[in-house]
Amino acid sequence: MKALVLRLDAPLLSFGTVMVDQHGFIDRFPGTAMLTGLIANALGWRHGDFGLLQRLQDRIRFAARWDVRPQPIVDYHTVDLGQGKMRHPGWTTRGWPEHRAGGQDARFGIHQRYRHYWADGLMTCVLTLTGADAPDLDAVLAALRRPARPLFLGRKTCLPARPLLDPEMPVAEGESLLEILRRVPVWDRQGCPVAQAGKREACWPPEAEAGACGEIRRVYDLRDWANQLPAGSRQRVDGLIGDGES
Amino acid sequence: MFLQIHYLTSYHASLLNRDDAGLAKRIPFGGAPRLRVSSQCQKRHWREWLLKQTDLPRGFRSRHFFSRILKPRLMEAGMDEEQAHELILHLAKGILTAAGEKDALDKETLEMKQPVLFGQPEAEYLLALLKEAAAQQDPKAFLDQKIREGKKNFQALLREAGLKDPAAGFEGALFGRFVTSDVLARVDAPVHVAHAFTTHALQTEVDFFTVVDDLACDEETGAAHANDMELGAGIFYGYVAVDVPLLVSNLTGCEREEWRGQDHSDARRLLERLVQAITQVTPGAKLGATAPYAHAECVLLEAGDAQPRSLANAFLDPVRLSRQQHPIAQSAAAMADYLNRLEGMYGGNGERRFLSSLHPWPREQEPALPLPQAIDGALEAVFGGGA
Numbered sequence: 001m002k003a004l005v006l007r008l009d010a011p012l013l014s015f016g017t018v019m020v021d022q023h024g025f026i027d028r029f030p031g032t033a034m035l036t037g038l039i040a041n042a043l044g045w046r047h048g049d050f051g052l053l054q055r056l057q058d059r060i061r062f063a064a065r066w067d068v069r070p071q072p073i074v075d076y077h078t079v080d081l082g083q084g085k086m087r088h089p090g091w092t093t094r095g096w097p098e099h100r101a102g103g104q105d106a107r108f109g110i111h112q113r114y115r116h117y118w119a120d121g122l123m124t125c126v127l128t129l130t131g132a133d134a135p136d137l138d139a140v141l142a143a144l145r146r147p148a149r150p151l152f153l154g155r156k157t158c159l160p161a162r163p164l165l166d167p168e169m170p171v172a173e174g175e176s177l178l179e180i181l182r183r184v185p186v187w188d189r190q191g192c193p194v195a196q197a198g199k200r201e202a203c204w205p206p207e208a209e210a211g212a213c214g215e216i217r218r219v220y221d222l223r224d225w226a227n228q229l230p231a232g233s234r235q236r237v238d239g240l241i242g243d244g245e246s
Numbered sequence: 247m248f249l250q251i252h253y254l255t256s257y258h259a260s261l262l263n264r265d266d267a268g269l270a271k272r273i274p275f276g277g278a279p280r281l282r283v284s285s286q287c288q289k290r291h292w293r294e295w296l297l298k299q300t301d302l303p304r305g306f307r308s309r310h311f312f313s314r315i316l317k318p319r320l321m322e323a324g325m326d327e328e329q330a331h332e333l334i335l336h337l338a339k340g341i342l343t344a345a346g347e348k349d350a351l352d353k354e355t356l357e358m359k360q361p362v363l364f365g366q367p368e369a370e371y372l373l374a375l376l377k378e379a380a381a382q383q384d385p386k387a388f389l390d391q392k393i394r395e396g397k398k399n400f401q402a403l404l405r406e407a408g409l410k411d412p413a414a415g416f417e418g419a420l421f422g423r424f425v426t427s428d429v430l431a432r433v434d435a436p437v438h439v440a441h442a443f444t445t446h447a448l449q450t451e452v453d454f455f456t457v458v459d460d461l462a463c464d465e466e467t468g469a470a471h472a473n474d475m476e477l478g479a480g481i482f483y484g485y486v487a488v489d490v491p492l493l494v495s496n497l498t499g500c501e502r503e504e505w506r507g508q509d510h511s512d513a514r515r516l517l518e519r520l521v522q523a524i525t526q527v528t529p530g531a532k533l534g535a536t537a538p539y540a541h542a543e544c545v546l547l548e549a550g551d552a553q554p555r556s557l558a559n560a561f562l563d564p565v566r567l568s569r570q571q572h573p574i575a576q577s578a579a580a581m582a583d584y585l586n587r588l589e590g591m592y593g594g595n596g597e598r599r600f601l602s603s604l605h606p607w608p609r610e611q612e613p614a615l616p617l618p619q620a621i622d623g624a625l626e627a628v629f630g631g632g633a
Contacts, residue, residue, distance in 0.1 A: 011275055011558045012441060042553075044502070047429040048370075071274045075441075076266040077286050085414055090425035091403035093371050095396045098426040112266070120274045148502075150248060150438050150487040150554045157285035159440040159487060161558045167592045189276065189562055191591070228429050 001128055002137055002173050003180050004144070005166040007187065008123040013070065014116065014154030018220060018230070026072075026116045026154070029064050029203040031221030032057055032234065034154060035127065039140055044148030050226040055133060057222060062127040063177035063204035065241065067187045067194075070121025074114050082108040115155070122187055126172065126180045141170060162191065178204040178212055182241055199240040206235045214239025247505075248554045249488040249517060249628055251524055253542040254445070254577050259477045260538035262530045263287045270450055270478045273443050276562035280443040281450070281480045283529050288484070289439050292523040293421055297413045299519055308415075308498065308512070311364045312338050312356040315499040319373055325380055331356070333376050336386050340393040341400040345409060362407045363415030367431050369499040371403075419496035420516060436492040437520065438554075442529075444480035445561040445577040453477050477536070481565075481577050485556040486524055488517065490628055510629045517628075521547070521621050544578045544603040545617060547624035552595030560584030575605040582609045598627040 008030070015034060017027040036057040045052055080086070081100065087108065089097035100107045129137055144151070144164050152158050166184070174180035181204065186197035206216055214237040222232035263271045263283045273282040312334050320330040334356060342350040342358070350359050364372075375392060379385040393400065406423060408415020422435030453476070456469035490513070494505035497512045525545055530538030546557075560580045567573045586609065600620040601612040615623065 009559070010556075011273060011443065047432060073273060075271070075284055077284060085406075085417065085423075086425060088405060089398070089402050090423075090428075091399050091406060091431055092426050092428035093367075093374075093430045094428060095392075095399055097399050097402040098428065120276065145553060146551050147553050149489050149492065152438060156435070156438055157441055159438055159485060160553070160555050162555050162588065163553050163592050190559070228427070 001176065001180075002171055003126040003128040003177060004137060004141060005169055005172050005180075005184055006125040006127060006144075006164045007162060007166055007191070008125055008153050008164070009161045009191070010153050010158050011161065012073075012117040012119055012155075012158045013121065013123070014118065014158055016154060022111070022113050024113065024115045026118065027219065027221065028066075028201070028238070029236070030062070030123075030125065030154075031219070032060050032062075033221055033223035033230070035060055035062060035125075036223070036225075038151060038153075039143070041149045041151060042140070042143035042147035043135060044143075053223075053225040056129075056135075057225070059129040059131050059133065060127065061130060061177060061205055062125055063181045063202065064123055064125040065181055065184075065186075065200050065202040066121060067124050067197075067200060068120070068122040068189045069201070070118035073117050073119045075117060076112065076114055078110050078112050080110045082110070117155075117158070120189075122189060122191075124166075124181070124184055124187065126177050126184065128177065137171070141165065176204075176207075178202075178241070186242070197242055199242040201238070202241045203236050203238050206237050212237065212239065212241070247490045247549070247551055247628055249490055249624060250548040250550075250554050251484075251486040251488070251521060252546040252548075252557055252581065253484050253525055254481055254544040254574055254581070255484065255525075255540050255542045256481045256574055257479060257528075257530070257538055257540050258536075259451075259479045260530055260536040261475060261477055261532045262528075262538060264531060269476050272448060273441065275443060275558070276564060278447040278564045280446075280564075281448050281478045281482070282444075283442040283482060283484075285439040285441050287529045288442060288524075289421060289437070291527050291529045292520070293417060295523045295527045296420070296519055297417060301515075308361055308363050309358040310356070311358070311362070311369075311499050312351075315364075315369055316372060316376070317356065319369075320376060320380075323377060329380065330376075333379060333385055333389070337372065337376060337379075337389050337393070340389060341404065344393055344397045344400045345404040347404075347409065360409055361412045361415070362404060362409050363412070363419055363497065364407050364499045365419065365433055365496040366499060366501070367433060368403060368407065370430070416497075416516065419493065420520065433496060434492060436489040436496060438487040438489070440485040440556055440558070442482045442484035443558075443561075445483050445565045445580065446481065446567060446573075447564040448478065448480075450476050450478035475532070475535070481574055483558065483561055483577070483581075484524070485558065486520075487554040487556075488520070490517075493517070514625050514629055517625060518621055521545075521617075521624075525617065543574050544581070544605055544607075545601070545620065546581070546603075546612070547600045547620055548597045549599075549624050549627035550595055550597035552597065555588075557581050557584055557588075572605060578603060578605045579608055582607055585609065598624070600624045600627075 089099035185193035224231040382388040423433040457471035459470035491502040491505040525542035600623040602617040602620040
């Protein structure tokens with residue numbers, strides 16, 4: 001199989017997971033829906049391209065590794081829903097305007113929000129697409145080099161600090177994503193290969209071969225694109241890979 | 247096509263952006279804590295400054311939305327010109343009348359008398375309505391019914407597009423609009439703003455202050471109030487990426503792929519003002535106590551098609567301030583060195599670069615220009631000859 005090798009490097013990264021009230025929590029590893037959006041953005045797709053997005057999400061398989069362990073931070077900010085532009089109902093394509101439900105405070109008050117981020121980390125991600133549909137991996141490769149829109153890693157403020165594709169080996173071949181991930185050099189924070197890399201946190205699909213030491217867990221990182229709702233889950237293996245792997 | 251803006255600004259002792267504990271916002275980067283100014287804080291202050299500029303575009307070209315955007319696309323879809331003109335006139339008059347604007351449309355040219363900024367979502371919505379009407383037995387009656395049923399919706403649509411308040415339209419075009427659950431009515435922001443942070447390690451002090459009650463009686467002693475406030479000084483690196491095709495699409499209603507064929511004067515003017523805001527507007531709080539006013543002293547503008555990326559990693563090693571070199575010059579040199587290394591690693595991608603700086607820039611490819619010239623050069627690279 002072939003896979004793209006991505007280096008996710010930014011001062012802040014956020015891999016969104018289930019939101020609870022005002023907390024925008026994050027997962028340790030990217031979500032499938034997030035990667036779907038990233039690729040679709042590069043390809044220039046639109047919000048209304050529901051079918052394309054759903055099909056792309058179904059085809060994405062990836063494995064990821066924290067080359068440099070990140071630190072969690074929480075950003076606090078407030079939003080004033082009473083601003084002039086927010087006070088009135090907004091138009092919709094359904095034909096009737098829509099406004100936030102609730103009382104005076106809910107609709108016009110100042111709301112507090114906590115946004116969680118990973119800071120000061122560097123992640124390597126190997127990604128492939130199943131099936132023979134368009135787009136193929138070459139099209140995605142070209143789009144990531146010259147994307148239709150600026151790319152971001154989770155939230156729109158998480159702007160990448162380097163091009164996403166690995167400069168030496170943007171495409172790699174191997175028997176499985178995990179095998180490819182093991183072979184891709186571990187980078188230090190500056191983006192240089194590390195000679196004696198120890199164990200690294202990683203995730204990979206559960207279809208990987210036996211012998212890989214990890215814990216299977218269920219993650220809720222899919223999206224129903226037509227209805228614009230987070231929905232669905234999949235199994236993912238979280239574990240450690242690298243030298244001295246047991 | 248993307249415009250990228252990198253800037254270095256130095257602030258003296260101030261509290262630019264606070265968290266919920268009242269402390270200065272931070273971020274760990276390269277193993278060292280840095281002061282941070284959040285993306286939201288910067289955008290808010292730039293937006294407020296922009297809305298006060300009296301020479302923002304007046305939406306001259308957007309008045310021709312119906313004739314330049316809707317009509318050609320209806321004709322592309324197979325409708326003959328006369329019918330397209332008639333239906334658009336009927337719909338446009340109907341929705342403008344529903345919003346309280348009579349005689350707001352020229353019968354011959356379909357030009358609006360008021361500046362209203364319709365973007366791509368509005369174009370798609372109105373086109374779908376017009377196509378559905380054309381398939382009816384009595385298209386005008388169908389449109390009348392839709393306008394009657396959706397009167398409030400059309401009023402909301404026109405308000406958000408800036409009817410009676412052109413600045414609201416431009417604000418949405420620059421910073422996006424996402425006020426309902428309808429993803430098809432959403433306007434994406436073409437301006438992406440990263441959190442700004444200091445190029446060196448964090449250093450702050452806690453300033454203890456008291457409030458003396460001048461009306462206190464002679465028998466009373468001491469302060470009426472005591473508290474503290476964290477102050478920090480720093481050289482901040484900030485980064486903005488602009489999606490130019492999306493900005494033009496938001497301003498004209500065209501498909502984003504057709505952005506080159508549009509009139510760019512509005513977009514050009516807006517971007518010029520945006521760079522001015524980025525380089526000159528403070529995100530500061532505590533204005534009365536700290537007067538946190540500063541301008542950027544090093545600005546690098548990039549125009550190109552390759553994936554935008556920030557130069558934040560130039561400061562992974564925190565700049566260690568030295569007596570031999572100006573602190574901002576050290577940060578500028580780190581940025582230039584990193585750009586060299588990045589090009590060595592990934593290769594050049596055809597970016598055009600324009601520099602305006604008070605400090606030495608150790609790259610010959612970008613001579614220092616006055617900021618207005620750097621802005622003009624970058625915008626010419628963006629909107630000028632095809633790449």
